[in-house]
Amino acid sequence: MSIQKVSTRPFKDQRPGTSGLRKKVTTFQQPYYLENFVQSIFDVIGEIKGKTIVLGGDGRFYNREALQIIIKMAAANGIGRTMVGLGGILSTPAASCVIRKHGLLGGIILSASHNPGGPKGDFGVKYNIENGGPSPEHVTECIYKRSLEIDTYRFFDAPDVDLDQLGENRIGEMVVEVFDPVADYLQLMERLFDFDRMRGLLSSGEFNMVYDGMNAVTGPYARAIFERRLGAPPGTVINGDPLLDFGGIHPDPNLKHARELVEIMRSENSPDFGAASDGDGDRNMILGRRFFVTPSDSLAVLAANADLVPGYSGGLSGLARSMPTSMAVDRVAESMGIPCYETPTGWKFFGNLLDAGKVTLCGEESFGTGSDHIREKDGLWAVLFWLNLLAVKGESVERIVQAHWRKFGRDFYSRHDYEGLEADSANGLMSHLRDSLPGLVEKRLGNYEVEIADNFSYTDPIDGSLSTGQGIRIIFRGASRIVFRLSGTGTEGATLRVYLERYETDLERQDQDTQEALSDLITIANNIAQIRARTGREAPSVIT
Numbered sequence: 001m002s003i004q005k006v007s008t009r010p011f012k013d014q015r016p017g018t019s020g021l022r023k024k025v026t027t028f029q030q031p032y033y034l035e036n037f038v039q040s041i042f043d044v045i046g047e048i049k050g051k052t053i054v055l056g057g058d059g060r061f062y063n064r065e066a067l068q069i070i071i072k073m074a075a076a077n078g079i080g081r082t083m084v085g086l087g088g089i090l091s092t093p094a095a096s097c098v099i100r101k102h103g104l105l106g107g108i109i110l111s112a113s114h115n116p117g118g119p120k121g122d123f124g125v126k127y128n129i130e131n132g133g134p135s136p137e138h139v140t141e142c143i144y145k146r147s148l149e150i151d152t153y154r155f156f157d158a159p160d161v162d163l164d165q166l167g168e169n170r171i172g173e174m175v176v177e178v179f180d181p182v183a184d185y186l187q188l189m190e191r192l193f194d195f196d197r198m199r200g201l202l203s204s205g206e207f208n209m210v211y212d213g214m215n216a217v218t219g220p221y222a223r224a225i226f227e228r229r230l231g232a233p234p235g236t237v238i239n240g241d242p243l244l245d246f247g248g249i250h251p252d253p254n255l256k257h258a259r260e261l262v263e264i265m266r267s268e269n270s271p272d273f274g275a276a277s278d279g280d281g282d283r284n285m286i287l288g289r290r291f292f293v294t295p296s297d298s299l300a301v302l303a304a305n306a307d308l309v310p311g312y313s314g315g316l317s318g319l320a321r322s323m324p325t326s327m328a329v330d331r332v333a334e335s336m337g338i339p340c341y342e343t344p345t346g347w348k349f350f351g352n353l354l355d356a357g358k359v360t361l362c363g364e365e366s367f368g369t370g371s372d373h374i375r376e377k378d379g380l381w382a383v384l385f386w387l388n389l390l391a392v393k394g395e396s397v398e399r400i401v402q403a404h405w406r407k408f409g410r411d412f413y414s415r416h417d418y419e420g421l422e423a424d425s426a427n428g429l430m431s432h433l434r435d436s437l438p439g440l441v442e443k444r445l446g447n448y449e450v451e452i453a454d455n456f457s458y459t460d461p462i463d464g465s466l467s468t469g470q471g472i473r474i475i476f477r478g479a480s481r482i483v484f485r486l487s488g489t490g491t492e493g494a495t496l497r498v499y500l501e502r503y504e505t506d507l508e509r510q511d512q513d514t515q516e517a518l519s520d521l522i523t524i525a526n527n528i529a530q531i532r533a534r535t536g537r538e539a540p541s542v543i544t
């Protein structure tokens with residue numbers, strides 16, 4: 001066993017995106033690729049000697065191999081203790097929970113989130129800092145800069161650690177602790193939610209639920225929580241074993257990819273409540289019987305009813321949403337007399353607000369919801385929040401949402417994704433939009449009058465940092481909007497996201513079909529962005 005210093009050369013493509021470095025598995029398998037990025041992390045995060053970090057991933061292909069490499073690099077870099085989830089499993093929210101609970105230096109999470117897995121799928125590495133949240137931009141920028149100049153990495157040449165046995169191992173001076181990745185997280189959930197009440201609901205015989213783990217990381221957590229702790233019958237959790245390729249499922253909990261769950265919830269005898277989470281467990285989708293709750297509505301409903309849940313009954317300090325998320329939650333904040341912050345896309349932008357105690361709940365249209373309990377969005381937390389509400393209110397998911405619309409108005413909302421576009425045409429479309437902005441203000445487009453047309457920028461209220469170019473906003477009078485931005489998480493070509501929102505207070509018109517309600521805005525979006533002409537696409541690849 002010995003420490004080696006290995007000579008290497010930089011790769012030029014290791015700039016972290018919206019959520020860490022995400023690339024094809026085959027890219028990560030190139031010699032030194034993973035090593036360079038991990039060494040770049042260790043090189044820039046400050047004093048690491050003797051400190052503790054947590055490691056784990058969503059169980060996808062290359063998870064175990066990457067963990068063994070990172071463990072040995074951690075030992076060679078002087079880390080004192082590395083905690084690794086049993087079987088290499090650790091959900092993103094659980095990683096955040098463990099970092100905070102044990103006061104760790106940080107953690108490395110291996111996941112490409114909702115992107116497909118397997119030998120031809122995607123892989124990813126993300127570094128979370130001591131507050132449990134994703135590295136802020138200035139840290140990811142340092143990691144990237146370091147990755148451009150790196151010429152050596154450190155590696156401890158030692159046998160692999162057995163990741164399937166709980167307990168302590170040693171590599172050189174470093175202790176490797178293989179720990180139960182569910183325990184701390186479950187304890188935190190027990191503090192926030194009324195487990196007795198939820199248990200009562202699930203054992204009443206009058207209520208049933210189904211949870212889809214999408215063969216990804218949340219299966220073991222969901223079985224422990226819903227089936228063992230809350231007494232739901234075995235089989236409540238479907239696709240509950242983390243598999244290397246997620247069993248061929250694209251682990252993105254939306255209406256297209258969570259097909260099995262969606263079919264169950266549309267069937268004649270559907271359960272009362274359905275939910276799913278993504279590859280690494282930070283996203284959530286909420287369904288009632290033949291009823292889909294948009295993530296934007298979900299955030300607004302949770303905020304409006306937070307006083308019914310023990311962890312939030314003391315009140316909310318503020319709310320936050322990412323810019324493309326619907327404005328439904330803004331109205332809840334207004335009615336409560338608390339602030340609502342609008343941040344760029346990316347959970348890292350909530351970090352400072354949460355740390356400063358300015359925000360209690362926050363969320364994004366991209367199926368992410370969370371609170372100040374950790375510094376990541378949290379899929380199972382959102383499902384438990386809903387379950388707790390259902391147990392207290394004794395009403396169906398649909399009724400709860402419809403009552404919300406009656407009180408606050410409804411934000412018809414949809415996202416149209418054009419995936420796998422040629423980067424040049426996607427960039428051309430965005431630059432055409434940027435050029436068109438000045439001419440759009442005050443213009444009438446069909447029945448809509450443009451109030452604001454800009455490229456969103458954000459000044460962090462806590463540290464004053466400025467983030468520009470965060471998406472094109474066309475805001476119409478009467479609180480309807482179209483937003484355009486390019487995805488920061490894809491690994492193939494470019495993905496254009498078009499976010500459409502129309503606010504409706506007329507009760508008679510709140511029952512329309514969403515796409516129909518948005519049809520005028522869809523036409524306007526196509527026209528101003530010249531989507532067909534510039535991308536050659538007749539229709540979006542995914543509509544959520």
Ligand code: G16
Pocket residue numbers: 018019112113114282283322345346347348364366368486487488489490497
């Ligand atoms: C990541 C971030 C989210 C963000 C999403 C946006 O999600 O953590 O905060 O909303 O990306 O993705 P895109 O840039 O493709 O629109 P995840 O679940 O992939 O970590």
